[in-house]
Amino acid sequence: MVHGRRSRSFYALSILFGAFVLFLYGPMVTVILLAFQGPDGGLTFPMNGASLHWFADIFQPQSIGDIWGSFDRSIKLGMMVMLATVVVSFLTGLAYRKKFRGSSVLFYVVIASLIMPSIVVSLGIGSMFELLGIERSWWSSAFGAHLTWTLPFGLLIMFAVFNRFDPAYEEAARDLGASGWQTIRHVVLPIVAPSLIGVALFGFTLSYDEIARTSQSVGALNTLPMELQAMQTNVTTPVIYALGAYTTALSLVVIGVSLVLVLAFRWRQKRFGSDADKGMV
Amino acid sequence: MEWLRSRSAYLQAAPLSLIFLLFFVLPIAMVVVVSFFDYQAYQILIPDFVLFNYQDVFSSEVTYRTYFITFRFCLMVWAITLVLGFAIAYFLAFHIRTITMQIVLFLLCTIPFWTSIVIRMIAWIPLLGRNGLVNNALVASGFTDAPVEWLLYSEFAVVIGYVHLYTLFMIVPIFNSMMRIDRSLLEAATDAGASGWQTTWNVIVPLCKPGIAIGSIFVVAMVMGDFVTVNVLGGGQVASVGKAIAAELSYLQFPPAAANSMVLLGVVILLIMLLMRFADIRKEL
Amino acid sequence: MSNNKNQTTPKGAVSRRGVLKGMAAGAVAGGAMIKGAPFVHASEPITLRIAGTGVNQFKELADKAKEDLGFTIQYTSLTSDDVVKRAVTQSSSFDMLDAEYWMLKKIVPSGKMKGMDVSKIKNYDKIVPIFTKGELPDGTKMSRQGIAPIKVSYLAGEESSEFATDPSGYMTLIPTVYNADTLGIRPDLINRPINSWAELLNSEFKGKASILNIPSIGIMDAAMVCEASGLATYGDKGNMTKAEIDTTMKVLTEAKKDGQFRAFWKEFNESVNLMASGEVVIQSMWSPAVTKVRSMGVPCVYQPLKEGYRAWAGGLGLPSHLEGRQLDAAYEFINWYMSGWAGAFLNRQGYYTAVLETAKPFMSEDEWGFWMEGKKAATDIMSPTGQKIESAGSVRDGGSFWDRMGNVTVWNTVMDEDRYMVRKWNEFIAA
Numbered sequence: 001m002v003h004g005r006r007s008r009s010f011y012a013l014s015i016l017f018g019a020f021v022l023f024l025y026g027p028m029v030t031v032i033l034l035a036f037q038g039p040d041g042g043l044t045f046p047m048n049g050a051s052l053h054w055f056a057d058i059f060q061p062q063s064i065g066d067i068w069g070s071f072d073r074s075i076k077l078g079m080m081v082m083l084a085t086v087v088v089s090f091l092t093g094l095a096y097r098k099k100f101r102g103s104s105v106l107f108y109v110v111i112a113s114l115i116m117p118s119i120v121v122s123l124g125i126g127s128m129f130e131l132l133g134i135e136r137s138w139w140s141s142a143f144g145a146h147l148t149w150t151l152p153f154g155l156l157i158m159f160a161v162f163n164r165f166d167p168a169y170e171e172a173a174r175d176l177g178a179s180g181w182q183t184i185r186h187v188v189l190p191i192v193a194p195s196l197i198g199v200a201l202f203g204f205t206l207s208y209d210e211i212a213r214t215s216q217s218v219g220a221l222n223t224l225p226m227e228l229q230a231m232q233t234n235v236t237t238p239v240i241y242a243l244g245a246y247t248t249a250l251s252l253v254v255i256g257v258s259l260v261l262v263l264a265f266r267w268r269q270k271r272f273g274s275d276a277d278k279g280m281v
Numbered sequence: 282m283e284w285l286r287s288r289s290a291y292l293q294a295a296p297l298s299l300i301f302l303l304f305f306v307l308p309i310a311m312v313v314v315v316s317f318f319d320y321q322a323y324q325i326l327i328p329d330f331v332l333f334n335y336q337d338v339f340s341s342e343v344t345y346r347t348y349f350i351t352f353r354f355c356l357m358v359w360a361i362t363l364v365l366g367f368a369i370a371y372f373l374a375f376h377i378r379t380i381t382m383q384i385v386l387f388l389l390c391t392i393p394f395w396t397s398i399v400i401r402m403i404a405w406i407p408l409l410g411r412n413g414l415v416n417n418a419l420v421a422s423g424f425t426d427a428p429v430e431w432l433l434y435s436e437f438a439v440v441i442g443y444v445h446l447y448t449l450f451m452i453v454p455i456f457n458s459m460m461r462i463d464r465s466l467l468e469a470a471t472d473a474g475a476s477g478w479q480t481t482w483n484v485i486v487p488l489c490k491p492g493i494a495i496g497s498i499f500v501v502a503m504v505m506g507d508f509v510t511v512n513v514l515g516g517g518q519v520a521s522v523g524k525a526i527a528a529e530l531s532y533l534q535f536p537p538a539a540a541n542s543m544v545l546l547g548v549v550i551l552l553i554m555l556l557m558r559f560a561d562i563r564k565e566l
Numbered sequence: 567m568s569n570n571k572n573q574t575t576p577k578g579a580v581s582r583r584g585v586l587k588g589m590a591a592g593a594v595a596g597g598a599m600i601k602g603a604p605f606v607h608a609s610e611p612i613t614l615r616i617a618g619t620g621v622n623q624f625k626e627l628a629d630k631a632k633e634d635l636g637f638t639i640q641y642t643s644l645t646s647d648d649v650v651k652r653a654v655t656q657s658s659s660f661d662m663l664d665a666e667y668w669m670l671k672k673i674v675p676s677g678k679m680k681g682m683d684v685s686k687i688k689n690y691d692k693i694v695p696i697f698t699k700g701e702l703p704d705g706t707k708m709s710r711q712g713i714a715p716i717k718v719s720y721l722a723g724e725e726s727s728e729f730a731t732d733p734s735g736y737m738t739l740i741p742t743v744y745n746a747d748t749l750g751i752r753p754d755l756i757n758r759p760i761n762s763w764a765e766l767l768n769s770e771f772k773g774k775a776s777i778l779n780i781p782s783i784g785i786m787d788a789a790m791v792c793e794a795s796g797l798a799t800y801g802d803k804g805n806m807t808k809a810e811i812d813t814t815m816k817v818l819t820e821a822k823k824d825g826q827f828r829a830f831w832k833e834f835n836e837s838v839n840l841m842a843s844g845e846v847v848i849q850s851m852w853s854p855a856v857t858k859v860r861s862m863g864v865p866c867v868y869q870p871l872k873e874g875y876r877a878w879a880g881g882l883g884l885p886s887h888l889e890g891r892q893l894d895a896a897y898e899f900i901n902w903y904m905s906g907w908a909g910a911f912l913n914r915q916g917y918y919t920a921v922l923e924t925a926k927p928f929m930s931e932d933e934w935g936f937w938m939e940g941k942k943a944a945t946d947i948m949s950p951t952g953q954k955i956e957s958a959g960s961v962r963d964g965g966s967f968w969d970r971m972g973n974v975t976v977w978n979t980v981m982d983e984d985r986y987m988v989r990k991w992n993e994f995i996a997a
Contacts, residue, residue, distance in 0.1 A: 009477060013372035017386075020369055023445065024393045027404035030414060031396060034407060040953065042862040043835070044407045044843035045414075063625050063951055065643060088296045095293035096563060106298055107563065108550070113305045115502045115549040117526050120542040123535070123655065124308025130656050131311075144304035151297060153450075156495045159562050160457035163491045180289055194380050195460070198453050201387065205394045211509070216651065220615045220642050220659045228399040230643030232833035234620035235858045241404075244396035251392045255385060262381050320985070343993045403839065412844050430773060433845075434829045516829025517779050518822065520996035528995065531647035532781060532988040533654065533672055 028248055035241035043238060054242040065231040067224070067243065073138050074224035078208040080139070081146045085203030086196055088147075089154030093162050094184065114152035118212030121148055126216030136219035145213040150203045157202065161195040316539035326535060334540035343525075348548070351522045354436075354511075355504045358443040362500050363493065365444070366451025370492075371481070373452070374459035390449055402513040405442070409433040434516030442514040447503055451496035458492025459485065490560035498553055505549050612637035612895045617653075618664025619646050621834070621880065622743050622917070626950060627908055635902055637895055645833060646780060653678055657885040661892055662899070666880045668713040668782050670738050671980040674727055680886040681721035681736025686897045689904040692921045697741045697879070698733060702972055712786060712804030712977030715741065715879050725886070739881030740900050741920035743912050746875035746970040750841060750851030754865045763787075763873050764795035766848060767821050776840055776849035777818075779830035781991040783978045785814065786876050787850045790976065792817050794873045804979040808986055815990045819997045830995070841866055853916040856963070861955045868963035874975030875964075881920070913937050914950045918967060940966030 034041070038049020058067065096103060113121070125145050129136045136142070169191070173183040211225045218226060228240060316334055319327035338344050377383050393401070407413050409432040416428040431437055462485065470480040486493075508523035515521075522545050529538035616623070620643040628639035642660060644652055650669050652659065657678040665673065673679060684690045694703070700716030701707050708714055720730040721738055730736070751760050756771075766775055766787075778784050789806070792798035798813045800806060806814070821827065828846050831837045837855045840846040842864050851868065859866040882903065884896055902908070909925030912918075914933060919925050926934055935941035940962055947956035964970045981987055 007477065010372075010376045013368060013376060016365075017369055017372050020365065020448070021389060024390060026445075027401045027408055028393050028396065030404045030407040031400060033414075034404075040861055040863060042838060042842045042858070042864075043403055044410070044839050045412050046864075048863050061625055064620050064623060066641070088300065091293040092297040095290040098290040100290040100294060102298075103294070103563075106294060106301075109301050109306060110297070111498065111502075111553060112309075112546060112550065113301060114498070115506060115546055115553075116305075116309065117506045117508070117523050117542050117545065119508075119527055119530050120312055120538065121305065121308065123530065123651075124312045125304055126655050127311060128308045130658065133658075136656060136659060144300065147300050148305045151300065153499065155297070156498065156562070157454055157457060160454040160492045160495050161461075163458050163562075164461045164488070194384070195457050197384060198387065198457065201391055202453070205391055209394055209398050211398065215648055216655065219656075220617075220640065222642060225397045225399055227643065228397050229645060229833075230620050230648075232399070232620075232835040233643065233645060234623075234834055235838070235854060236835040240397075240400050244400045244404075247396050248392055251388075251395055255388050255392075259381070259385050266381075337989075341993075343996050347996050403835075406839055406843055406845065410843050410845055512832075516827075517832070517995065518827060518830060525992060525996060528992050529988075530651070532984075533650055534985065534988060 028244065031241045031244040032248065035238055035245040037238045037241075041238050043236060043241070054238045055245070057237070058239050058242045058246070062239065064234045064236075065227050066222075067227065067239070070222050070224040070227035071243075073221060074208055077138055077143060077146065077223060078204045080143060081150055081207035082200050082203040084143075084147060085150040085154040086200050088151060089158045089199055090192075090196065092155050093158030094188070096159070097162060097165075097167070110152045110155055113148045118149065118210075119215065121145065122213045122216040125213075129217070136217055138214075138218050138221055138223055141217040141219065142214050142223065145217040146207045146210055149210060149213050150206045153202045153206060154199045157195070157199050161192050161199075165191070312539045313543065315535055316543055318536040318539075320534060320536045334537045335544070337537055338541055338544050343520075347520045347522050347525055350520050351505060354439065354443065354521065355501055357440055358447065358504050359497060359500050361440070361444050362448045362451040363497065366448050366496060367455055367486075367489070367493070369448070370452045370455035370459055371485070374456050387453075390452075394449075398509065402509070405433065405438070405514060409438060409441075433514070434518065436515070436519055438514040439511050439519055442510040443504055443507070446510060447500050450499040450503070454495035454499070455489055455492040458489040462488050491562045494556055494560035494562050497556055501552055501556070502549060505545065505552075612891060613640050614638070614662055614892070614895055614899055615640045615642060615660045616662045616664055616882070617642040617644060617660035618649055618880075619644060622664065622912060622915075624911065624950070627911060630907060630911075631899060631902060634907075635895075635898055637899075639899070647832075653885075658887055660885060661888055662896055663883045663885060664742065664880060665739065665883060666878060666978065667715045667718055667739065668878075668978045668980050670718040670729075670883075671713060674718070674721070674729065674738060677727040678886055679721075679727075679738060680884045680888060681724040681726065681734075681738065682740060682884055682897075682900075683724065684733075684735050684737055686901075687737075687740065687904070688901045689921045689924060692923055693741065693904075694918075694920055694922060696744070696971065697881075697920065702968065704968075706972070708971075709874075709877075709974050709976060710804075711802055711975065712876075712979035714804075714977045715739075715744075715881075739883040740904070741879055741881040742903065743915075743917035743919065744877065744879030744971075745853050745917050746877045746964070746974050747850070747852060748871055748875050748964070749869050750837070750849055750856045750859075751867050751869050752841065752844070752847040752865060753867050755844065755847045760848070760869050761872050762794045763790040763871050766791045766850075767795060767817070767826060769824070769826070771826070771848050773825050773828055774845075774847045775826050776829055776831055776837070776846040777827065778837070778850045779832050779995065781988050782980055783876075783878070784830075784850070785811075785981075785987060785991065786976050786979060788814050788818050790873055790876060794871075803976050805981050806983060806987070808983055811981075811983060811987050811990055815994050819994050822994065822997060857916050857949075857955050861949070861953060870964040870970075870973075874973045875970060876976050876978070877971070877974040878978045911950050914948075918971070922967075936960075936962060938967045940964075940969060 034043065035054055036050050037047055037054065038051045039053045041048040122145060125141055129141050169187050170183050173187045209225060211229060214223050214226055315326065317330050319329040319331050373383055373386060377386060409415055411428045415432060419425045419429060466484055467480055470484050506523045508521065508527040511519055511521040511524050526538050526541045614637060616639060623641040623643050631639050649665055650672055653663055653665065653673045654676045695701050696708055697715045697719055700714060718729050719737055720734040721736045722728045722730045722734060724736050749766060777787055786803065789800060789803040792814050793800060797817050800810055829840060831840060834852060834855055837849065837851050838858050840849065841859045842862055853868055856866050856868040882900055888896060904921045904924060906924035906928045909919030909921055910928030913925055913929060932944045936943040936947055942961050943956055943958050945958050946954050949955045
């Protein structure tokens, strides 16, 4: 079932997966359709005319809300959080492979952070900064607030990654005289690297889409979701749908292009790489 | 040598510990203190040591009803995401053969989440609403005469919303567990004459227990604390514990909100300790 | 003191020229400061951070202020819940607060706000007397049920955290926008006249009604409904007793259990979506939301009701930490805000501005007639951003400024029994 011809379960599960993807994109379908509203259109059906108006309008300065400024901040913050989440969860994952005092307490603190209603965490961080007289901003207090949200995911995924990770690899490396760092760099990291992509994806996506923990910790300048939410307090146009449509289309294109590049690279490697092999012999 | 190893463990755990001390333990300690404060309409915090915030939580019939509804959501969503998540993780781990393709498919599942939740939540109305796409399709195809009302602003809608948001959180840890399974074990099982189902049930599921436990922690914790989805898709009419806390906070009733959060925290920690009895996710590292 | 005759005297025209001249000078100076000679001004360019809901955070206002005054306006837009929270827990994150009057009951006792010295406000005398005296320009007293602005307009002193009952010379907020709210309906889906708040609970609209879920506002709509349908009587709707709260919430809870409500809404935009998509045919609504639904080609009426309106008002206030150049700039901005251009801009949104006579010269006669006097529009009415929102020949729902503001029955509120009310409201939402 693992190798060889495709089994029946493959086709059944393919269909399930396809249906799941369709379901995930369900709201996106309406987002994209309604982005084509006419200039007087709203955020719901019925469509009021059809046009590309909002796709152009998004590049004009908006009357209410600073979409691009907040978009910029959210992307930067997302990247920072992603990087920190990958590094810190990986390190902590390594720590948990050994015994250390306080590991149980630390584990439950991390779990508690996952459970604690986000608005409460946000309020706590906000009030602490106020109390200490430190100015809040998206790159300090909100960055910390996001980490309290992404790190539990990162760490627990690392648990799943290291789950049944054979310590023999590391022991072998050590026996061959590798230092602790060398063992991690040349043995552990290459093996878990693909899984770290999952942690990175989680880190970015969770941060990019975060509202509750940001609300009281963000300071004067909003992140994108905060700005979009605040825009709901006034007339909101399909321009936000155009943003969604662009984001989705652009992501799909980027993924498609990278996929083609990777496949092309592989194909070349296979073709020319094998020639090289022969040459060696 | 042993000493060196444990010292490196402390060093490796230090960044995380520091982050959580600064941004979680200290702020939450403040919240705990506040949960014993008094409050009034025009004075938000009155330093004191009173227990009535907790008494209010436990003496109100609404609390129990709210917890009941939230538990019910939790159970339904957990069951659905578990089955769905396991099947999809299985597909990605065992049927998709290259890491590139696996990454591509994961990305495909992640893209919808790059359109802000604020926008996606609005988009449910034109999808599931009275004049939405689904209802139009149902009426046009003759399945129903009139639009189905319970597609939106109902408990059904809330569950759909949760499954939409949280299935991925089940898939990823289970997938990671599956990727660690030694493929020769599966071949051995097949060689020994086990059917696909038997291999899945007797070999894969037990080996995925940690992944399942981790995914379950994600889903349970997020459903228990959610207030956005339940608010939007329930049309503001469906109760949940997270929403009650959010409401108290928005009316600046900090002390009871703090007390409520502490109770919620206690309840969910208990739930998770229960989960850990089935699979200690730290033991098999 | 102004009276409503001012609207038609030529005085407006004179002051208009003065204002324009002043503004032109300001624009030149401002422009020079930004582009021409950064070195002449040793100090940093000023940025004012204004936190508030998006209700009047328009980019056009910020741009115009920059042009006229030379400093940058940076908006932090928040949901109405977050405005109060932000004001109380992190007042250092903004230089001006754009809040509603009822929020003051919660914010002022925290000591996070500073009284505004009215002697520094140029057009103070021209502010509509609703805010300075609690009465209409013809001298009739406004309703004091709920948090009428006059109850919280003044502080006992500049640094005080207590309200003054009489004009003290220190204002909490300088009013920016206010309005009289009522129910919005879909006439095409209802097909009969609606003239009472009681209709919100009419079983005819089962599953098609909505009420807003901000307790301070929602409870007032609920009270209007209960009183109108004879299900409850109140001493003071704006400050209910526990028993009155119980009765009101009982009526609402039963309606909810019967499936009367399709959804509750919290943000402006949600109300637009509910109405435009046909999920709801009758609901609490705000005036510009009705305008928006109509501009989408969906019929919607902001229905005047015989029991009167529920009013609200918002304004700009100063956090207590503000001082020095920032404080001067804040006063300068407020004076600019009241000098006319901004007022006209807001009037065209369907809101009302605090100083009417300075705004008038900045509006065309037709615009003024339509928005303020309840006259038939002679030409198409455009939004400030240039979209057509009303066709020639239409009349504003509810008529003129005085027809609407003169029929206010209650204001949004924070009651003495607020803690109890909010608990009950929560139970209603959870029921």
